[in-house]
Amino acid sequence: MTRTAADLLPPDPPLGTALGVVAGSGRPGPSRIVAPAGTAYIDVGTLAAAQDGPYPTLLAEPSLDGLLAAGRPAWREVREWLASWLADPERLAPYALPHAGVVPVLPFTVADYVDFFACEQHAANAAAIAKPGATVTPNWKHLPVGYHGRAGTVYVSGSPVLRPSGQRGPGDLGPTRALDFEAELGFVLGGTTSGPVPLEEALDHVFGVVLLNDWSARDIQSWESRPLGPLLGKSFATSVSAWVTPLDELAGAWTEPPARDPRPLPYLLGKADRGLDVTLEVRLNGDRLSTPPGGDLYWTPAQLVTHLTTNGAPIRPGDLLGSGTVSGPRRDQRGCLLELTWGGRDEFALSDGTTRHYLHDGDEVSIVASAPRPDGGRFSLGEVRGTVLPAD
Template structure:
């Protein structure tokens, strides 16, 4: 490939080449600016506004909010224009290329509603066996609908933000910092387009702008005490980390696959005319050691089915809404997407470098990465999500 971008990481066989072009917001000390990622560099789009024509207003501000409020037609037109610009041999006039090491990534959009699903059959069955060993691992409704719950959008943070160990009630009852702090490797979907209700599966692309990775941090001892009979609350609402860069849905056209069979026909509103499962390959690093490699293609419900379900009762989807897939797990131990599963409820220690762990300790760092297949054998990247655990504060 001939391009004015002189960065070895900006290549079709690298995750953040011209086939990906994720959007983010960076601050180089002069305020936040919308940018697109080119390899290990950021290109602030304000610097090439004259080359973007009437699309420039969507990306000339300090967040992705105006872009999310646009339409699928505008999203696709902007992406096509950017692909053309970054693959030209001559540098666009005024283009400013900033090393990622010289900028600070900030939360790229205003998060509206946040919904978290629970759509990996392997994860749900494993958790059922761990938490309810004397009952059926799947509850009767699980194969009929995408189970989900409302989260706390105010605690969604950008990748790299430290996570403070939370307090809460534990079985006993007793109160204090969690002793079973966990991760959940998930895929998140950033919504945009017009405010709508009852979005059918065939219109998902009009309302899903792009994809991020999500770490829905979980305090398992707090969750285990509070979640019956209702769903997650304090055990999950203290922090949810997302990628700093949003990979456009258009970049994942070659990654679409059918979701697995659930054993019976789906209700009509959950039927897809075309497949919306995604072949994303995740990896979870714990203090630099890869401890799991989940496959998103194993999920039992797609993003289109999740969006259809969360709006079928008349609830709206708005620009900036975020919904997450739920923990991504697979059939083998090496594909489990959280430490509750990997350690089987804390009974089977996990090898992390030269130590053994069950749950997170203060100072631990977790990084979740993912890639997908792209056109002509290229690799599409989903920006990593990272977090380091801080000690609990004294109350």
């Protein structure tokens, strides 16, 4: 029997050496860096201090900011050390925090947020929806297209999303009628640069991967994005998973990039030009809508980093790069409602008997993902989740 993408997503797989930050719920106390382990969180800072772990001062900080600034040699050392401890759970009992009483918070300070448009299937579908018969713009296959987002409205998974208002057309101001999600991968950067980053060094600046939902108000976005934008249609909220999966944890997920025509310019080519075979799953109010394939992205993580810095723009610890909507060739692989409903033309039914074109108030969107391990197993990249609240 052929396995579907959904069959590759186990119900409660391990998270590997993912790192996050939790804070006390309803009581004072500093936030702390943790690693998820079964039904508990491991207090990584306390473990490092007690067991002569690497960089105990950085791991005792209230966020991942210091670790992101430390660079790849430090990231690799911390991951290898943590993996050895997670392999022997019995030793971790003194450093375990129960889930009750703590809540995950945004694990790092977002320095800058850039959202790309790296999936050809999504770009082609969006063009055809906007104008039947249209295809990707002439520049799209020559460079990774993106826009600069708003770092201050990046929220951790579980944060509610307020339905935004804006201009929906000429003389028409009000709450969006076309609220959408976008299933994406997010790349968390670290270290610092003072100029362009060559492709062979690009992945040295990628600390890890988060799941990302770039919430979108399609009617506001469509009206304002002529000729620039998007602005208000995107800037109200972007959600990320509470856990950052280190890039080294994804060693078994690397895959060859798709065939490209025309051939990209030399600065975008090299051994680091590799994709990630990550399978996403989107659920709306518990109903599975689609399973977008991350391995289908046309532009790869290294290319995004290199292109972003080609003009001399520096990298700062905490920079966040979104892949743009991940979509596959089948309808059940589309990563947003714009594509699933073909611009709001086609409605779909949920298991509770209701129908949708776009999101309703009270809807909960959940995106999970898994990736292959080198040994053939799979592990989870966590979840990004949000519930829509009515406009003010």
